[in-house]
Amino acid sequence: MKPLHIKNGRVIDPANRIDEVRDVFIVDGKISAKPPSDGVEVIDATGKLVAPGLIDIHVHLREPGRGDKETIETGTRCAARGGFTSVVCMPNTSPVADNTGTIAFIKQRTAEVGCVNVFPTGAISKELKGEELAPIGSLRRAGVVAITDDGNCVQNNELMRRAVEYARMFSLPVLDHCQDYNLVADGVMNEGYWSTALGLRGWPAAGEDVIVARNILLAEQADWWIHCQHLSSARSVELIRQAKKRGVKISAEACPHHFTLTDECLKTYDTNFKMNPPLRTERDREAVLEGLADATIECIASDHAPHCTYEKEVEFDLAPFGIIGLETELALSLELVRRKLLTLSQLIEKFTVNPARLLSLQKGTLSAGADGDVTIIDPDPEWTYDVEQSASKARNSPFHGWKLKGRAVVTIVGGKIVWQENRVS
Amino acid sequence: MKTDWQRKDLLSIQDLSVDEINTVLDTAAAFKQVGKRTIKKVPSLRGKTLVNLFIEPSTRTRISFELAAKRLSADVINITATASSIAKGETLKDTALNLQALNTDIIVIRHSAAGAPHFLARLLKASVINAGDGAHEHPTQALLDALTIREKKGRIEGLNVTILGDILYSRVARSNIWLLTKLGARVTLAGPSTLVPRVFEQFGCRVTYDIEEAIRGADVINLLRIQHERQRETMFPSIGEYTAMFGLNKERFARTKPDALIMHPGPINRGVEIDSEIADCNRSVILEQVTNGLAVRMAVLFLCSGGQMSEP
Amino acid sequence: MDAVAIERALARMAHEIVEADPPPEALAFIGICTNGVPLAQRLAVRVGAILQGEFPVGEIDISMHRDDLALRETPPAVGPSNVSFDVTDKTIVLVDDVLFTGRSIRAAMDEIADFGRPRRIQLAVLVDRGHRELPIRPDFVGKNVPTAIDECVRVHLVEVDGKDEVLLEK
Numbered sequence: 058m059k060p061l062h063i064k065n066g067r068v069i070d071p072a073n074r075i076d077e078v079r080d081v082f083i084v085d086g087k088i089s090a091k092p093p094s095d096g097v098e099v100i101d102a103t104g105k106l107v108a109p110g111l112i113d114i115h116v117h118l119r120e121p122g123r124g125d126k127e128t129i130e131t132g133t134r135c136a137a138r139g140g141f142t143s144v145v146c147m148p149n150t151s152p153v154a155d156n157t158g159t160i161a162f163i164k165q166r167t168a169e170v171g172c173v174n175v176f177p178t179g180a181i182s183k184e185l186k187g188e189e190l191a192p193i194g195s196l197r198r199a200g201v202v203a204i205t206d207d208g209n210c211v212q213n214n215e216l217m218r219r220a221v222e223y224a225r226m227f228s229l230p231v232l233d234h235c236q237d238y239n240l241v242a243d244g245v246m247n248e249g250y251w252s253t254a255l256g257l258r259g260w261p262a263a264g265e266d267v268i269v270a271r272n273i274l275l276a277e278q279a280d281w282w283i284h285c286q287h288l289s290s291a292r293s294v295e296l297i298r299q300a301k302k303r304g305v306k307i308s309a310e311a312c313p314h315h316f317t318l319t320d321e322c323l324k325t326y327d328t329n330f331k332m333n334p335p336l337r338t339e340r341d342r343e344a345v346l347e348g349l350a351d352a353t354i355e356c357i358a359s360d361h362a363p364h365c366t367y368e369k370e371v372e373f374d375l376a377p378f379g380i381i382g383l384e385t386e387l388a389l390s391l392e393l394v395r396r397k398l399l400t401l402s403q404l405i406e407k408f409t410v411n412p413a414r415l416l417s418l419q420k421g422t423l424s425a426g427a428d429g430d431v432t433i434i435d436p437d438p439e440w441t442y443d444v445e446q447s448a449s450k451a452r453n454s455p456f457h458g459w460k461l462k463g464r465a466v467v468t469i470v471g472g473k474i475v476w477q478e479n480r481v482s
Numbered sequence: 483m484k485t486d487w488q489r490k491d492l493l494s495i496q497d498l499s500v501d502e503i504n505t506v507l508d509t510a511a512a513f514k515q516v517g518k519r520t521i522k523k524v525p526s527l528r529g530k531t532l533v534n535l536f537i538e539p540s541t542r543t544r545i546s547f548e549l550a551a552k553r554l555s556a557d558v559i560n561i562t563a564t565a566s567s568i569a570k571g572e573t574l575k576d577t578a579l580n581l582q583a584l585n586t587d588i589i590v591i592r593h594s595a596a597g598a599p600h601f602l603a604r605l606l607k608a609s610v611i612n613a614g615d616g617a618h619e620h621p622t623q624a625l626l627d628a629l630t631i632r633e634k635k636g637r638i639e640g641l642n643v644t645i646l647g648d649i650l651y652s653r654v655a656r657s658n659i660w661l662l663t664k665l666g667a668r669v670t671l672a673g674p675s676t677l678v679p680r681v682f683e684q685f686g687c688r689v690t691y692d693i694e695e696a697i698r699g700a701d702v703i704n705l706l707r708i709q710h711e712r713q714r715e716t717m718f719p720s721i722g723e724y725t726a727m728f729g730l731n732k733e734r735f736a737r738t739k740p741d742a743l744i745m746h747p748g749p750i751n752r753g754v755e756i757d758s759e760i761a762d763c764n765r766s767v768i769l770e771q772v773t774n775g776l777a778v779r780m781a782v783l784f785l786c787s788g789g790q791m792s793e794p
Numbered sequence: 795m796d797a798v799a800i801e802r803a804l805a806r807m808a809h810e811i812v813e814a815d816p817p818p819e820a821l822a823f824i825g826i827c828t829n830g831v832p833l834a835q836r837l838a839v840r841v842g843a844i845l846q847g848e849f850p851v852g853e854i855d856i857s858m859h860r861d862d863l864a865l866r867e868t869p870p871a872v873g874p875s876n877v878s879f880d881v882t883d884k885t886i887v888l889v890d891d892v893l894f895t896g897r898s899i900r901a902a903m904d905e906i907a908d909f910g911r912p913r914r915i916q917l918a919v920l921v922d923r924g925h926r927e928l929p930i931r932p933d934f935v936g937k938n939v940p941t942a943i944d945e946c947v948r949v950h951l952v953e954v955d956g957k958d959e960v961l962l963e964k
Contacts, residue, residue, distance in 0.1 A: 483870060484866065484870050486868060487868050508872075508873075512855065512857075512872040515875060520909070524908070525858070526859070526860075787863070788866065
């Protein structure tokens with residue numbers, strides 16, 4: 058592996074409070090303070106941004122079990138193209154990641170075919186059923202970085218309480234997909250004007266808020282971290298904001314589709330706008346933006362959820378929830394900087410320092426000795442997203458045909474270039 | 483003389499302009515007369531193939547569309563299936579593509595999933611007519627209701643129209659709300675608060691939970707069916723309670739305007755939404771609605787097939 | 795043609811209709827909407843004056859029987875047809891304002907066949923402008939006006955437009 062010299066880029070390293078033009082060196086897979094002596098590959102980053110490798114903490118890789126939708130190989134390639142050097146994968150695979158065997162499989166497969174770092178999560182409850190605790194201690198030893206029932210949500214508050222207390226023992230944060238099954242029932246889109254006009258069953262925002270509130274109270278009681286995934290509701294954002302002021306160990310993430318789209322998009326019944334939690338009103342969208350701007354929401358994640366095309370090409374009620382998002386995430390997020398809601402440094406934080414801290418990952422910085430994970434971003438070019446060219450097996454994106462601005466141009470994992478624009482790897 | 487009708491599909495009333503609605507009603511009035519002739523057939527759709535794709539079963543609407551198509555000399559095929567048998571076998575997409583391979587000209591679709599007609603219209607060259615999609619819309623029902631009101635009252639603008647019952651899950655209610663508000667009627671919705679949420683005020687309607695207030699001053703009262711399916715168990719306590727609070731019984735009927743029309747999309751639950759005698763009284767236009775339904779459907783089929791419709 | 799010419803033509807046509815010796819108890823007029831209807835009514839009145847009788851007038855809208863529905867840009871506006879008498883065994887005088895390709899007449903005859911079986915149908919038109927596409931010929935003609943295919947014959951009648959005139963336009 059050749060040493061790398063990333064030259065003349067605007068280095069944004071929020072962990073070290075750096076935002077200036079300088080060079081970055083990678084030697085033997087690690088960031089190096091000293092320039093390497095010889096045999097160096099030079100990457101000219103003039104006019105580009107150089108950031109610590111970006112981390113996406115909410116991705117569905119679908120393996121084991123649903124390799125028809127996506128595999129660790131295709132999913133990580135997608136991540137690399139999107140500029141992500143690390144992804145955290147969710148346990149709703151088949152079999153569920155509620156046992157050490159599945160975790161071992163994921164790690165092994167990643168070593169074989171994955172081109173970026175993959176950090177698995179383990180289940181909170183066996184088979185994600187929300188009835189009995191999964192073997193959280195063993196999962197920790199097998200290498201999970203968090204526990205979550207994502208895809209599902211533990212409804213039994215007593216079980217959730219015990220899970221949080223137990224996870225604390227292993228310093229494992231609990232991630233939660235906040236959904237009250239009874240309030241949500243068979244809803245397929247946000248409950249409001251548009252669900253009424255379209256005649257589709259509505260999913261009230263209260264279905265999310267109620268669980269966010271429950272998580273805040275349990276996190277406060279257990280004095281341990283609960284991270285609320287994909288916030289979509291204005292009330293949820295406000296609840297988190299108030300809880301943080303009290304010092305509760307609560308954190309939150311938001312997905313680009315929830316700060317870019319609204320429920321009006323569903324008026325054509327296009328299933329590429331069907332996801333869970335659903336797209337909500339303009340007011341909710343703005344609240345998510347405000348939450349990102351004032352650091353109430355500290356992470357941005359994609360909830361990359363691939364589905365086979367034939368699964369989505371059905372009546373709206375029958376289509377599975379979810380969209381892919383790794384390759385459009387960065388451009389959509391850069392919009393927040395362009396609209397002056399965040400500085401570049403603040404945006405990069407949400408993909409580096411913050412997720413790394415939440416999950417205790419030794420990632421997200423360009424300090425000397427850190428892993429050689431770097432993302433080089435060109436914020437300027439305008440490009441049209443063609444989902445047919447995606448590295449994913451799936452094609453379920455609502456952003457197909459969108460004109461986007463900015464993208465990752467080089468993605469480096471452990472000192473190795475895993476994605477470079479215009480380069481056949 | 484020509485119309486300005488440019489659509490090959492009829493998916494919703496929400497999309498239609500006032501002119502388009504009036505074109506359908508005027509055309510329907512002409513087709514109504516065909517049913518009074520000895521030979522109740524005209525050759526307008528001769529040689530065209532129409533498929534009634536009824537994934538959600540319905541005998542009445544299907545018969546109405548079938549008869550409308552046959553009176554226009556079209557060939558009719560009826561496909562009925564439950565959603566589960568389609569799901570176990572072919573997907574809706576495959577069913578539709580198969581029909582296209584048979585050069586079907588018109589597909590009339592009733593489905594329990596909102597948006598199913600839109601899905602087909604995007605996929606197929608054939609004309610797609612929405613005969614009811616989930617809780618979304620039932621355009622021909624609203625059109626026949628409008629034709630009935632127009633015949634009896636001479637106009638729709640300025641009339642007080644009250645729709646009573648389960649509005650939330652009703653496609654008939656939604657289509658009627660769009661059509662009546664577009665044509666300038668004053669629409670009042672009434673029923674249990676769980677079935678008539680305030681969000682409907684954003685659609686230009688008045689919402690009330692007091693049936694007396696709703697029917698007072700109404701020129702037209704449209705009664706919707708109460709469907710007590712499993713998932714509605716949380717919405718209101720029982721049929722008995724509904725009838726007591728919202729049923730149109732003799733006492734309430736006596737307090738309506740003397741020339742108020744009583745309408746119902748059918749099939750009626752005698753004794754639930756409406757007392758048996760009231761359904762049969764001379765102010766009830768329920769049977770005329772059926773006759774007008776046939777004329778409206780003939781008009782819709784005629785308009786959507788006539789002319790070279792450019793792809794939208 | 796101006797109003798006077800129209801009236802003279804109708805008067806002559808009425809006499810020609812009578813000259814063809816129709817059975818008075820079985821004579822009826824059917825006008826093709828829109829302009830054929832007032833013309834049929836005027837003819838019925840004139841013939842009624844000559845024969846001392848009253849003859850029924852029906853009106854038919856031929857839109858449902860057109861043969862060009864799939865070829866048009868937009869569908870035609872459809873109006874009601876109103877034939878309140880039984881056409882079976884009658885001598886029908888079918889009346890229209892302008893005879894051109896003959897297709898409207900074909901559609902009209904198909905529609906009349908749906909109402910019953912007339913003994914005979916005779917065709918009366920105010921203007922014959924030529925360019926037949928079907929083997930249809932008029933029995934009674936107000937005026938023969940040779941035209942180019944891209945010209946247009948417009949008939950205005952008092953009952954519909956407020957005045958009587960026939961115009962030839964490009």
